[in-house]
Amino acid sequence: MKKKNIAHSLIAAAVLFLAGTGLRAEAAPAKLNKGDTVVGYYTNWSSDKGYNPADIPAGKLTHLNYAFAKIDPAANTIAVANPEKDLKNFEQLRNMKKKYPGLKTLISVGGWDYSTYFSVVAATEESRNQFAAGCVDFILTHGFDGVDLDWEYPVSGGPAGNINSPEDKRNFTLLLSAIRNQLNAQTQRDGKKYYLTIAGAANSNYLNKIEAQQVVGLVDHIFVMAYDMHGSWDTYSDFGAPLYNPQERSPQYKNSVHDGVQAYLNAGVPADKLVLGMPFYGYIYEGVGAAQEGRYSTFSSARSISYNSIKGTYLNNPAFSSFYHEGAAVPYLYGNGIFISYENSRSIGTKAAFARNLGLAGVGIWELSHDSAGELLESARVGLIGA
Incomplete structure (x- = not known):
């Protein structure tokens, strides 16, 4: 416990120093080195909100993941989820890469809505090879x-209707191996x-469902979804992505970014x-009590809310x-019977410094349109690379 507290203090001090440098979001990006991976997810529904591929701060990313493609179970392959929208966005991404040739773009398959048929395509050698070939073609x-x-x-x-099997644990490794083999053949x-x-949940329950040591040998990195520690599905209001578990008593389970990593x-x-995934969104709980500024209270309704909306x-x-909760290292708001758990520049910078301190590959963002001005992204970069 003492070592963790010391490390926590050092991280916080480093971030406070960096925050005092006055760097602005539009500052030129520093050169990224090993351990400075910055992954941003761009969703195909972002353009519905007016956030287009041209708005992506590509010069401040090393990897851009386009979310999401879906799975065609009839052909055992991947397919665009919204052809009219996606194909236009893909063209813009190709043009973006001409300006930023160092940026790596990846197509993300699945997510919450489109993971239904992973178990099907992973089930046999034939279907795995078909899916892998489809990935390369795509x-x-x-x-x-x-x-x-x-x-x-x-x-x-996953959501209702997902197809699952106990064999998924082994088959996930075999599916990744098939894809890796065909990617290597293309190389x-x-x-x-x-x-x-891959993207993975930040808890041991998820890790018990995959062959972690075999998987890690096949992938370039794992994006740890270190968020949704608490949310609208809970009984009580709580922090969405606390870096550490608050020491105060709460009436429900505890989970933290630290524990997930x-x-x-x-x-x-x-x-x-490991890439530390961070949320550019929070949760708003309505109908909470006034005790502890709305923390750990029952609520009448709750939903996710973007940083843009919180700020505006x-x-x-x-x-x-x-x-700002010093123990959890996250901010929150309270007023009018409403509790809002979210991230700001300080907490994002602290999380990024935490990733740097542990020697992680870098940090990642879900998702870019939630912070259209790019201030949280800049704080992540500052915390990660110190420049």
């Missing part, structure tokens, strides 16, 4: 540098490096294969008071 056709699998989730979990043909990544390290996953509606609203 990235070559549309100009991507690799594929990112967001299977939510192997063995069990032999054209001399280009192709990337394979530690679960991967305990499972034998090397730190430099609540941060400068005199009816709301701003707080």
Whole structure:
């Protein structure tokens, strides 16, 4: 406990120093080195909100994941989810890469809505090879540098209707192996490096459903979804992505970013294969009590809310008071019977410094349109690379 507190203090001090440098969001990006991976997810529904591929701060990313493609179970392959929208976006991404040739773009497959048939395509050698071949064809056709699998989730979990099987644990490894083999074969043909990544939940329950040590040898990195620690599905209001568990008593389970990352390290996953995923959104709980500024209260309704919306509606609203929980290292708002758990520049910078301190591969963002001005992204970069 003492060592963790010391490290926590050092991280916080470093971030406070960096925050005082006065760097602005439009500052030129520093050169990224090993351990400075910055992954941003761009969703195909972002353009519905007016956030287009041209708005992506590509110069401040190393990898851009386009979410999501879906699975065609009839052909055992991947397919665009919204052809009219996606194909236009793909063209813009190809043009973006002409300006930023160092940026790696990956097509993300699955996610919460499109993971239904992963178990099907992973089930046999034939279907795995078909899917792997489809991945290679897709990235070559549309100009991507690799594929990112967001299977939510192997063995069990995910939305109603997901197909799951106890065999998913082994078959996930075999599916990744088939994709890796075909990506390597394509590298032999054209001399280009192709990337394979996955996104995984930040808890030991998820890690018990995959063969972590075998998986990590097949992928370039694992994007740890270190958010949704609490949310609208709970009984009580709570922090969405606390870096550490608050020491105060709460009436429900505790989970933290630190615990999620530690679960991967305990499972034998090397730190430099982990990308710390961070949320550019929060949760708003309505109908909470006034005790503890709305923390750990029952609520009448709750939903996710983007940083853009929090900043535009609540941060400068005199009816709301701003707080920062030192133990959890996250901010929150309270007013009018409403509790809002979210991230700001300080907490994002602290999380990024935490990733740097542990020697992780870098940080990642879900998702870019939630912070259209790019201030949280800049704080992540500052915390990660110190410049």
